[in-house]
Amino acid sequence: MSRAEQREATRRALLAEGRRRFAADGYHDVVLAEVAQAVGVTKGAAYHHFESKLGLFRAVVAEVQRELGEQVAAAADAHADPWEQLRAGCHAFLAAGRDPTVRRVVLLDAPATLGWDEWRALDEEFSARHLADALTALVDAGVVADQPVEPLTHLLSGAMNEAALWLARSADPEALVSAQRALDGLLEGLRAR
Amino acid sequence: MSRAEQREATRRALLAEGRRRFAADGYHDVVLAEVAQAVGVTKGAAYHHFESKLGLFRAVVAEVQRELGEQVAAAADAHADPWEQLRAGCHAFLAAGRDPTVRRVVLLDAPATLGWDEWRALDEEFSARHLADALTALVDAGVVADQPVEPLTHLLSGAMNEAALWLARSADPEALVSAQRALDGLLEGLRAR
DNA sequence: TCAATTCACATACCCGCAGTATGTGAAACC
DNA sequence: GGTTTCACATACTGCGGGTATGTGAATTGA
Numbered sequence: 001m002s003r004a005e006q007r008e009a010t011r012r013a014l015l016a017e018g019r020r021r022f023a024a025d026g027y028h029d030v031v032l033a034e035v036a037q038a039v040g041v042t043k044g045a046a047y048h049h050f051e052s053k054l055g056l057f058r059a060v061v062a063e064v065q066r067e068l069g070e071q072v073a074a075a076a077d078a079h080a081d082p083w084e085q086l087r088a089g090c091h092a093f094l095a096a097g098r099d100p101t102v103r104r105v106v107l108l109d110a111p112a113t114l115g116w117d118e119w120r121a122l123d124e125e126f127s128a129r130h131l132a133d134a135l136t137a138l139v140d141a142g143v144v145a146d147q148p149v150e151p152l153t154h155l156l157s158g159a160m161n162e163a164a165l166w167l168a169r170s171a172d173p174e175a176l177v178s179a180q181r182a183l184d185g186l187l188e189g190l191r192a193r
Numbered sequence: 194m195s196r197a198e199q200r201e202a203t204r205r206a207l208l209a210e211g212r213r214r215f216a217a218d219g220y221h222d223v224v225l226a227e228v229a230q231a232v233g234v235t236k237g238a239a240y241h242h243f244e245s246k247l248g249l250f251r252a253v254v255a256e257v258q259r260e261l262g263e264q265v266a267a268a269a270d271a272h273a274d275p276w277e278q279l280r281a282g283c284h285a286f287l288a289a290g291r292d293p294t295v296r297r298v299v300l301l302d303a304p305a306t307l308g309w310d311e312w313r314a315l316d317e318e319f320s321a322r323h324l325a326d327a328l329t330a331l332v333d334a335g336v337v338a339d340q341p342v343e344p345l346t347h348l349l350s351g352a353m354n355e356a357a358l359w360l361a362r363s364a365d366p367e368a369l370v371s372a373q374r375a376l377d378g379l380l381e382g383l384r385a386r
Numbered sequence: 387t388c389a390a391t392t393c394a395c396a397t398a399c400c401c402g403c404a405g406t407a408t409g410t411g412a413a414a415c416c
Numbered sequence: 417g418g419t420t421t422c423a424c425a426t427a428c429t430g431c432g433g434g435t436a437t438g439t440g441a442a443t444t445g446a
Contacts, residue, residue: 003413007423026305031403043404045424053404112219112305116358151356151368151375158355159348165309166347175344182344189382196442200394224432236433238395246433 011049013039019060023101027057027109054113061110062122064101069126071096076130083143086134087187090160091180093127097164098176107165128157145192152190159186204242206232212253216294220250220302247306254303255315257294262319264289269323276336279327280380283353284373286320290357291369300358321350338385345383352379 001009017038021030032053033043050056075092076085096102111119120128132153138144163179172178194202210232214223225246226236243249268285269278289295304312313321325346331337356372365371 003421003423006413010423032405033403041423042425044426047405048422048424108309109305112302116301116362120359145378147375147378148371151359151372152378154356154359155352155372155375155379158358159352161355162351163344163347165351166313166344169309178341179344179348182340182348185338185340185345186348186379186382189379189384191382196392196394199442203394225434226432234394235396237397240434241393241395 007049010039010041010045014041014046014049014056015059015063018056019063019101019105022057022060022109023104026104027113032056057105057109057113058118061105061114061119064105065122065126068093068096068102068106069130072127073130076134082134082137082141086131086138087184089130089134090156090183090187093160094164094167094179094183095176097160098168100168103165103168107161123157128153131157142192144190156186159183200242203232203234203238207234207239207242207249208252208256211249212256212294212298215250215253215302216297219297220306225249250298250302250306251311254298254307254312257298258315258319261286261289261295261299262323265320266323269327275327275330275334279324279331280377282323282327283349283376283380286353287357287360287372287376288369290353291361293361296358296361300354316350321346324350335385337383349379352376 014035017035018030021035021038030053032046035056036043036046039045046056050059072089072092076089079085079088097107110122114122132149135144135149135152135156139146139149160183163183167175167179207228210228211223214228214231223246225239228249229236229239232238239249243252265282265285269282272278272281290300303315307315325342328337328342328345328349332339332342353376356376360368360372
């Protein structure tokens with residue numbers, strides 16, 4: 001294995017192990033030396049690849065956010081109608097947000113650990129941007145009542161984040177469907193009359 | 194000063210200083226010994242009154258949550274009509290949630306630090322409970338379309354939490370009003386037709 | 387009223403872990 | 417094939433949360 005290949009392999013292994021542990025134990029309870037040891041390297045290697053424990057966490061958050069965004073976008077793209085794209089994307093977010101890794105890493109630890117500004121920048125890049133675009137298109141098309149899109153985007157984004165957090169803790173197998181219905185009700189109320 | 198009075202005074206001083214620092218610097222960056230020193234006692238005193246750094250934080254969160262809940266309830270109680278009570282309460286929450294202490298302690302750090310379950314229990318006790326009650330009453334009265342209240346409560350609660358987080362970072366002085374309008378739009382969409 | 391007890395702290399200490407400074411040996415380059 | 421690079425390993429520091437124990441003044445009870 002060439003040096004570049006070895007480097008990439010080590011980096012990827014640290015990222016994967018970090019992801020597992022951050023998701024399972026939360027940022028604070030993860031000890032960097034143990035992540036490295038589990039991968040067969042020492043702490044020094046971790047600091048060679050990531051500037052700090054926070055740096056590794058940041059990389060994990062970005063990775064999970066990206067995957068989440070792709071799932072939501074794929075669900076939306078399965079539809080042609082813009083309104084159905086919005087609905088499908090929202091439904092997909094609720095479903096995907098229940099994943100333990102998304103829940104713990106992205107929704108719970110990231111805002112407090114990275115800070116809200118950085119978290120929001122990542123969320124914007126991978127998720128909220130799509131939501132804002134969809135809403136803007138629907139407002140422009142006259143489907144949704146004319147109004148500023150930005151506050152609405154934050155309201156809906158927050159609604160879905162919290163709902164996903166709740167869903168993941170709910171024992172009720174019907175919870176996802178009931179949350180999707182409730183969200184449909186909110187969205188339906190946005191239609192221009 | 195009697196011993197009981199002294200005890201209460203020290204406890205309150207630690208709580209107040211902790212509150213200031215948790216709000217200003219965030220949970221992680223606060224060092225317990227410095228909180229104690231600022232109050233004129235040592236770390237030992239802090240551990241005598243609170244079982245740990247987390248214990249002090251827990252007490253601060255509960256205090257801020259309680260005040261927040263009282264503000265929202267007071268705003269709601271200023272109205273007689275249940276629908277207006279809901280609106281006023283939501284508007285008050287958005288306004289109060291911008292407060293730096295509420296923002297940092299309750300909305301940002303508490304979920305990750307106390308864990309979502311404990312955070313939700315506190316939120317339920319002081320805020321979400323009122324919201325759920327109001328929605329239940331409106332559903333029973335036929336004002337809001339019949340539906341399960343629990344998922345709706347979480348959606349709205351999350352919407353307001355995130356909106357408050359955003360508002361506090363917004364430079365636009367109109368942001369609060371625009372968020373309240375957007376929220377009104379969502380609520381209006383809930384009315385039974 | 388004074389000895390016994392309680393208790394609200396102070397003092398001293400441990401240790402886990404993030405971060406850093408420096409060494410090293412094998413691959414890449416010239 | 418000598419030099420440089422670089423992907424790590426090793427060894428160390430320091431901060432800070434937590435704990436174990438001491439202490440003196442307030443409280444209590446006979």
